[in-house]
Amino acid sequence: MQDFTASELNTYLQNNQPLLLDVREQWEWNNCHIEGARLLPMGQIAANIGSLDKEQEIVIICHHGIRSMQVAHYFDSIGFKSVINLRGGIDAWARQVDISIATY
Numbered sequence: 113m114q115d116f117t118a119s120e121l122n123t124y125l126q127n128n129q130p131l132l133l134d135v136r137e138q139w140e141w142n143n144c145h146i147e148g149a150r151l152l153p154m155g156q157i158a159a160n161i162g163s164l165d166k167e168q169e170i171v172i173i174c175h176h177g178i179r180s181m182q183v184a185h186y187f188d189s190i191g192f193k194s195v196i197n198l199r200g201g202i203d204a205w206a207r208q209v210d211i212s213i214a215t216y
Contacts, residue, residue, distance in 0.1 A: 113184045115199050117199050119208055121196070121198055121205075122209045130170055130171045133152055134146070134149045135174050135183050136173070136174050140175060144215070146173065146210075146213075154183060157183060161190075168194075169193075170187065170192065173202055177199045177201040180197050181197050184196070203215055
């Protein structure tokens, strides 16, 4: 598992196209999200794990990086090949990369 800051991820995304997996709740997603991300709330991951490709590179996103770190560790433990946690979450992204995104 890798752990990227918002700035590191922004640079990385210029040359790579991983799945951006947002594990927040629907109401959080409705407030703000990164363009192109897919919503799959943390509580629904186990029921939907089959919809994810273990070979695909995945960036996990939450509000501050705590839930995403837990999901990233889980994905590592069940054999996902390339998992990246967004350290600081969407909050860091909104403050450091895309200030047009609302914070909450």
